[in-house]
Amino acid sequence: MGKKIREVDDRFKKFGTVSFTSITKINDFVDYLEKGQVVGTKCKDCGLSFFPARADCYQCLSSNMEWFEVSGTGKLITYSKLEYAPVGFGDDLPYAIALLDYGDYKVFGRLAPDLSEDEISVGMEMTTVVNQLPNGQMNYVFQKA
Amino acid sequence: MGKIGIIGVGQTPFVRGYPGSIRELAFDGFKDAMGDAQISAKDIDASIICSAPEYDKQRSPAGVFAEYLGLTPQPTFYLESLCSSSSMGVRTAYALVKSGLHDVVVVIGFQKMSEISSAESQERMGRGADIQWESPFGTMMPAYYAMYARGHMEKYGTTPDDLALIRVKAATYGQINEKAVYRKPVNFEMFSDPDNAMSGPVASPLRVGDCCANADGSSCVIVASEEKAKSFSKKPVWILGLGSASTAVNMAGRDLFSGLTVAQQAGEQAYKMAGISAKDVDVAEVHDCFTIAELMAYENLGFAKPGEGKELIKGKETYKEGSIPVNVDGGLLSKGHPIGATGGSQIRTIVLQLRGEAGDMQVKDPEIGLVHNIGGVGLYGNVTVLGR
Numbered sequence: 001m002g003k004k005i006r007e008v009d010d011r012f013k014k015f016g017t018v019s020f021t022s023i024t025k026i027n028d029f030v031d032y033l034e035k036g037q038v039v040g041t042k043c044k045d046c047g048l049s050f051f052p053a054r055a056d057c058y059q060c061l062s063s064n065m066e067w068f069e070v071s072g073t074g075k076l077i078t079y080s081k082l083e084y085a086p087v088g089f090g091d092d093l094p095y096a097i098a099l100l101d102y103g104d105y106k107v108f109g110r111l112a113p114d115l116s117e118d119e120i121s122v123g124m125e126m127t128t129v130v131n132q133l134p135n136g137q138m139n140y141v142f143q144k145a
Numbered sequence: 146m147g148k149i150g151i152i153g154v155g156q157t158p159f160v161r162g163y164p165g166s167i168r169e170l171a172f173d174g175f176k177d178a179m180g181d182a183q184i185s186a187k188d189i190d191a192s193i194i195c196s197a198p199e200y201d202k203q204r205s206p207a208g209v210f211a212e213y214l215g216l217t218p219q220p221t222f223y224l225e226s227l228c229s230s231s232s233m234g235v236r237t238a239y240a241l242v243k244s245g246l247h248d249v250v251v252v253i254g255f256q257k258m259s260e261i262s263s264a265e266s267q268e269r270m271g272r273g274a275d276i277q278w279e280s281p282f283g284t285m286m287p288a289y290y291a292m293y294a295r296g297h298m299e300k301y302g303t304t305p306d307d308l309a310l311i312r313v314k315a316a317t318y319g320q321i322n323e324k325a326v327y328r329k330p331v332n333f334e335m336f337s338d339p340d341n342a343m344s345g346p347v348a349s350p351l352r353v354g355d356c357c358a359n360a361d362g363s364s365c366v367i368v369a370s371e372e373k374a375k376s377f378s379k380k381p382v383w384i385l386g387l388g389s390a391s392t393a394v395n396m397a398g399r400d401l402f403s404g405l406t407v408a409q410q411a412g413e414q415a416y417k418m419a420g421i422s423a424k425d426v427d428v429a430e431v432h433d434c435f436t437i438a439e440l441m442a443y444e445n446l447g448f449a450k451p452g453e454g455k456e457l458i459k460g461k462e463t464y465k466e467g468s469i470p471v472n473v474d475g476g477l478l479s480k481g482h483p484i485g486a487t488g489g490s491q492i493r494t495i496v497l498q499l500r501g502e503a504g505d506m507q508v509k510d511p512e513i514g515l516v517h518n519i520g521g522v523g524l525y526g527n528v529t530v531l532g533r
């Protein structure tokens with residue numbers, strides 16, 4: 001009796017304060033986050049690395065990908081501290097979005113909330129770490145290396 | 146095949162809270178351009194309707210507008226590239242006419258932003274970036290452009306004061322543009338007065354005064370073949386060059402953080418097609434959604450060398466009397482930025498300048514004008530070169 005419920009893999013809805021995507025082929029990204037790892041993908045056929053992760057390679061059109069962990073340090077390229085937030089993000093204020101350069105790829109995310117303004121300077125080395133948000137969601141933030 | 150001309154331009158005043166529906170908003174801009182062109186709806190072979198989606202309840206506005214404006218049964222379709230939608234519309238109209246498929250195509254851009262709150266609007270615009278990987282961090286347009294502002298400041302020593310000068314210029318002309326939403330003066334001292342709204346932080350290093358005004362509005366540009374342009378219009382303005390480019394939607398996919406590659410590329414294409422260089426431009430409209438965006442445009446379009454854009458504004462070279470007048474209609478900063486209508490409004494300003502009909506904003510005897518219109522955070526870039 002009853003209707004058959006179709007299993008939906010919507011793990012990606014856990015990513016970020018508010019996620020706008022729930023179903024994607026790279027849902028395993030969230031499992032890695034839960035294990036404390038931030039990961040990108042690398043094309044097994046042509047070797048191109050991608051961050052953010054992708055299911056498909058634009059260089060050789062292969063979908064044969066493997067995960068790699070974002071490790072070591074990246075250089076802070078730029079950042080901005082927000083005094084206003086879009087709908088759904090107000091409780092996080094103030095927060096800063098930022099970009100790190102790892103050489104082969106770049107990572108977009110937030111600065112760790114406990115960093116004070118005078119600790120931050122463009123060019124500094126930072127690490128990318130998984131962060132639990134108060135609303136039960138997960139993202140990643142940048143900390144001083 | 147012959148040249149392609151613009152035979153009519155129009156726009157509504159840009160306002161907060163347009164007291165009507167979107168079809169009525171489109172009508173007002175269309176009527177203004179039809180009065181300018183002195184043609185009738187039966188002379189128009191097709192219409193292109195441009196806006197950024199998700200601000201309206203109406204799905205597929207093209208068919209609704211075509212009926213309301215008397216443009217049925219001619220073909221009509223909707224086109225979007227965020228804030229550069231109506232420049233992309235004019236580019237598409239050019240192709241339709243140049244191909245010989247149509248003789249006269251009308252491009253209508255519109256946006257009614259006031260239906261939703263400012264925070265909701267920021268969320269909509271933020272979703273013009275990468276919704277899978279960046280929007281979940283709580284991004285918004287001012288913060289993205291602020292990242293470019295910091296990139297420019299770190300690389301070239303540009304200061305918040307340099308950016309404030311751009312806002313002061315915009316307000317100088319916004320005051321004399323009866324279509325502008327922000328008609329008040331802005332002076333440099335406001336940015337250092339903690340009690341003044343202009344100095345309030347938005348997304349560091351950008352302040353309230355660095356950001357453009359949301360507005361409701363519509364614009365209309367009528368594009369025609371050389372033969373039709375000459376028969377309908379005493380003063381057609383010719384489309385001499387078109388450039389258009391795109392880049393990675395996410396910041397992580399980009400390499401330049403002190404300028405917009407799409408503007409550099411679109412500019413080069415448009416100059417090449419027109420057979421001109423930056424120094425031949427007599428008047429320009431650039432996409433100053435934020436002050437830093439205008440400063441980067443100076444450099445990306447070749448009006449200044451990379452890093453030297455600040456010298457142009459410090460020397461008042463981009464004022465009406467300067468060597469390269471930019472945004473002498475108030476720009477997006479003061480005239481306002483109803484997303485889908487913006488490109489058409491910029492083109493209207495340059496067409497009026499080239500016809501010598503810009504009133505108090507008229508630059509002395511310009512022959513070549515340029516429009517730089519960006520979609521998203523440098524995601525799409527369109528540059529249009531116009532001439533008499």
Ligand SMILES: [Zn+2]
Nearest residue numbers: 043046057060
């Ligand atoms: Zn590949």
